[in-house]
Amino acid sequence: MARLTRCLLALLVLMPLLAQAGGIEVRRFEDPVLEQRYDSLTATLRCPKCQNQAIGDSDSPIAGDMRDRVYRQLQDGRSDKEILDFMVRRFGDYVLYNPRLEGRTLLLWGLPAALVLVGALLVALVVRARRRASARRLTAEERARLDALIKPERTE
Amino acid sequence: MKRRLLLLLPLVGFLVLGGFLYQGLSMNPFDRDSALMADPFPSFALTTLEDPSRTVDESLLAGEVTLVNVWGEWCPTCKQEMPQLLDLADRGVRLVGVDYKDTREKGRAFLAEFGNPFEVNVFDPDGDLGFELGVYGAPETFLVDPEGVIRYHHTGYIKPEDVTQVILPEVEKWRD
Numbered sequence: 001m002a003r004l005t006r007c008l009l010a011l012l013v014l015m016p017l018l019a020q021a022g023g024i025e026v027r028r029f030e031d032p033v034l035e036q037r038y039d040s041l042t043a044t045l046r047c048p049k050c051q052n053q054a055i056g057d058s059d060s061p062i063a064g065d066m067r068d069r070v071y072r073q074l075q076d077g078r079s080d081k082e083i084l085d086f087m088v089r090r091f092g093d094y095v096l097y098n099p100r101l102e103g104r105t106l107l108l109w110g111l112p113a114a115l116v117l118v119g120a121l122l123v124a125l126v127v128r129a130r131r132r133a134s135a136r137r138l139t140a141e142e143r144a145r146l147d148a149l150i151k152p153e154r155t156e
Numbered sequence: 157m158k159r160r161l162l163l164l165l166p167l168v169g170f171l172v173l174g175g176f177l178y179q180g181l182s183m184n185p186f187d188r189d190s191a192l193m194a195d196p197f198p199s200f201a202l203t204t205l206e207d208p209s210r211t212v213d214e215s216l217l218a219g220e221v222t223l224v225n226v227w228g229e230w231c232p233t234c235k236q237e238m239p240q241l242l243d244l245a246d247r248g249v250r251l252v253g254v255d256y257k258d259t260r261e262k263g264r265a266f267l268a269e270f271g272n273p274f275e276v277n278v279f280d281p282d283g284d285l286g287f288e289l290g291v292y293g294a295p296e297t298f299l300v301d302p303e304g305v306i307r308y309h310h311t312g313y314i315k316p317e318d319v320t321q322v323i324l325p326e327v328e329k330w331r332d
Contacts, residue, residue, distance in 0.1 A: 048292040051185055061257070062292040065283060090290040092191035 024059055027071055034074050041070050041083060044098055048091045055095075066095075190298070190309035191290050197224070197304050198288035205255045205263050205277035212278060216252065217300045221330050223323070224298045225274070226254045226286055229262035231294040233313045238270040240314045245273035247319075249327050253277035256286045256294055297323075301330040 029035035042056030047063040055063040055070075066087065073083050087095050099105045138146065192198070197214050204210045217224065225241060227234040245251050253274035255263040258281060267277070280286055289298065299308035308326045310318075 048290070060292075061283075065287055069287070088191065090191055090288065091292070092188065092290070094188060 024056070025064075025067075027067075037080060038070060038074055041074075041080060042067055044096070045070070045084070045087055046095045046097050048095055054097065186311050188311075190306065192298075192306045193309060195306055197298070197300050197306055198285070200278070200285045200288065202278050202280055202285060205253070205260060205267075205279040208260070208279075212276065214304060216276070216278075218304045219302055220250050221302060221327050222250045222252055222300045223327070224252050224254060224300055226256045226289065226291050226294050226296045226298075227266075228256045228258045228294050229266040230258065234295045235266075235270055237295050237313050238273070240316055240319050241273040242271050243316075243319050244323060247324065249324070250275055254285055254289075255279050255281075256291065257281065257283045299323075299326055299330065302332065 027035075027038065029038065039056065043054045045055045045066060047053045047055045047058040047060055047066075049060045049062050050058045053060075053063070055066045069086070070083055073086065078086075084096065093099060099108060101109050197217055199214050201211055201213045204212055223241075223244065225237075227237075241251060251274045253276070255277050258266075258279075260279065260281075263277070263279070267274075278285065283291075289296070293312070295313065297310040297314060298306050299310075301307045307330050310323070314323060
C-alpha cells in the first residue's frame with residue numbers, strides 16, 4: 001500500500017513535466033511587449049480544427065503552425081492587424097473570436113444595441129401611460145363612488 | 157384585442173430564436189467555404205514526391221480543370237478516399253496531389269499500397285503550401301479552373317456518391 005502511494009506521489013510530481021513535454025511549446029521573448037501581444041493574439045485567434053479553442057490553448061497541429069506564424073511575424077515587426085489579416089486571408093473570418101465591424105456583421109453587432117433601444121422605448125412608453133392614467137382627475141361619478149366606499153369606515 | 161396580440165410578441169421572438177438554434181443542431185461546423193474561393197491558387201515552389209530534383213509551382217495547374225487533393229500517409233480518411241479519387245481519374249479528371257506533412261518514404265509507400273490517381277504529387281513536408289491554402293486537416297480537395305483560380309472546396313472525405321453527384325458536376329461547370 002505504502003509503495004503504491006509512493007508511486008502515485010512520484011507520478012503526481014512528474015505530471016507538470018509531462019504537460020510541458022506534450023502540447024504547447026513555451027516561447028521566450030526578449031521584449032515583454034511582444035510577449036504580451038503574442039499572448040493576446042494567440043488567445044483571440046480561433047483554432048480552425050478544434051472549433052471552440054483558441055490557438056493558444058490547442059495542441060492541434062494546425063494551431064501549432066498558426067502560433068509559429070504569429071511568433072515569426074511578431075519578430076518581423078508586423079502589426080496585430082497585419083497578422084490577423086494574414087490569418088483571415090487563409091482561414092476566413094472563422095478564426096476571429098472577435099468579429100470585425102463591417103457590412104456583413106452589422107446585424108451581429110447592431111442587434112443587441114437595437115434590442116436595448118427598443119426595450120428602453122417600451123419601458124418609457126409604459127411608464128408614461130401609467131403616469132398619465134394616475135394623474136387623471138376623477139369624474140363626478142367616480143368621486144361619488146369612492147366616497148361611498150370610504151365613508152362607512154370613517155364613521156366607525 | 158390589439159393589446160392582447162402584443163402580448164404574443166415574446167412568444168414570436170422565442171420561436172424565431174428557437175428556429176435558428178434548431179437549424180444550428182443539424183449544421184456541420186466543418187462545412188464552411190474556403191477563404192480562398194475565387195482567388196488564384198497560392199504561389200509555391202516545391203519539389204515533387206516522385207522526383208526530389210524536380211521543382212514545380214502554381215503554373216502546374218494552369219490550362220485544365222484540376223482537382224488538388226491534400227493528403228498524407230498519416231491520415232486514415234485519405235485511405236478511404238482513394239477509391240473515389242481513382243474513380244475520378246478513370247473518368248478523365250486531372251488530379252494533382254499534395255503530400256502534406258509527410259516523409260517521402262511514407263508517401264510513396266501509401267501510393268504504392270492504395271493506388272495513385274495523381275498526375276503528379278507536390279511534396280509539402282512542412283505543410284507550408286497547406287497553410288497557404290488554409291488547410292486544417294486532411295483530406296481537403298480544391299477545384300482549380302484552367303486560369304488557376306480556386307472554384308470549389310471540399311473539406312474532408314469525398315463519399316462514393318459525391319463523385320457523380322457533387323465533384324463531376326463541378327468539374328464540368330468549370331471546363332470552358
